[in-house]
Amino acid sequence: MKKGLQLLLLTLILPLVLTTGSALAATPETNSGNADQVESIAAIKKRGKLVIGTAADYPPYEFSVKEHGVNKRVGIDIDLGKQIAKDLGVKAEFKVMNFDSLLVALETHKVDMVIAAMSPTPERAKSVDFSKVYYGDSQYIVINKSDKAKYKHLSDFKGHVIGAQNGSEQYDIAKQQVKGAKLKGLDRVNNLIIALQSHKVDGVVMDSTRAKAFVANNAKLTTLDPHFKISGQQGTAVAVAKNSPELVAAVNKTITKLQKHNTFDKEYVPRAGKYMSQGAKQNTMWNYWNYFAKGVGYTIIIAVCSALFGIILGLLLALMRRSANLVLHGLAVAYIEFIRGTPMMVQIMFVYFGIGAIIQSMPAVIAGIIAISINSGAYVAEIIRSGIQAVSAGQVEASRSLGMSKRLTMRYVVLPQAVRNIWPALGNEFITLLKDSSLASVIGVTELMYQTQLVQSATYKGVLPLGVAMLIYFILTFTLTRLLNFGERKLNRPRQA
Known part of the structure; x- marks a missing residue:
């Protein structure tokens, strides 16, 4: 039993060790020299794709539309990204996330460059390199x-x-x-x-x-037009990792070519305007049902997986906290208190940008599930612990007097009664997970809230898409509540002899 708990302990603390190590490893990698960046261009060509970070909520630069029943990203920045990739001989892959997360993604090498109507300010230039301005703006x-x-x-x-x-x-x-x-x-x-x-x-x-x-x-x-005073370059530029002169040169070559032929004003801006007009004409919520459907699918996947892993992790932590081994008990207490004392959004971003600095191929949805599961495990541990403590000590003593071991007593006597006691509290945790999945949108997971924001951008309607999202969340939580109530009735139904 003791060896088994030690093995489980290693399983629990390994992700934390990896996360801490990744934070340390990210620093030298981010500040690598020119030789490393020369190799990065070769790496881009070797894998055959250029990963571009963008926000996709900023028409006419980058936004989403529905064309022939298919969702697609369009805009000035999307066209520019595709042309840069084409000139490098690779395909463009766009990774969408919140604007204020884009430079973090670039510094941790989650993306190769950022094209998101970003201005090349002196403050940003301290941590990233910029191309020449490709489109001026006041x-x-x-x-x-x-x-x-x-x-x-x-x-x-x-x-x-x-x-x-x-x-x-x-x-x-x-x-x-x-x-x-x-x-x-x-x-x-x-x-x-x-x-x-x-x-x-x-x-x-x-x-x-x-x-x-x-x-x-x-x-x-x-x-x-208040005639703001702008210092430095005015307009938008492409951001790449610090000390990337070859990549900057490649981007500038594409921009120069496009500016020479006036491609931005002749092609990119009119095309973006056409898509914007199309979106304004098709701005009923029904036309964007597939956006919401996709969001619901990811929301359910995140909630189900996080609930499953959260229960497993929570059970292990609850047993560790009740263990007579002071080391296991102390680690469980420290884990639970730390996780409950930090915001879930911070944990999601730390897992994605922290562990992601080592495992760069980790999808955003996997990072979201890991972070939410880790968070849920701490709360589930306390719920399970309270359920175990609610079982009468006399029943444990009676089971032991009949010759049952501690393991068998816990499995066949304590846990079944504990589950019945904690079922309502676990149900609340499941409902909370379903709603908290919306926090994964900050790292670009295409769950319901993320898709709602895309609909807002495409339709120029702010409140109505939120109303639809609220209705969908209510339907999901109401359905889950009915299922949980059914399970509670089954658990409380007296067994027939």
């Missing part, structure tokens, strides 16, 4: 049309709330130049527009191309 403020007479200059926003996307150049500009205003940052521009229309913010700072796209598709919005 900065606007989007406001409600009903407030057009109220806001004409930057000084008019004093004492009001201004919004900008987290991690963006617009956020820094607003922080520095909109004096006296309260700055509110959100991960997605769509959420900022929802906040604007619900008067949670009074204006949203974004680039002029994006701002004009929103105004063209929403009659209740308008733009304001």
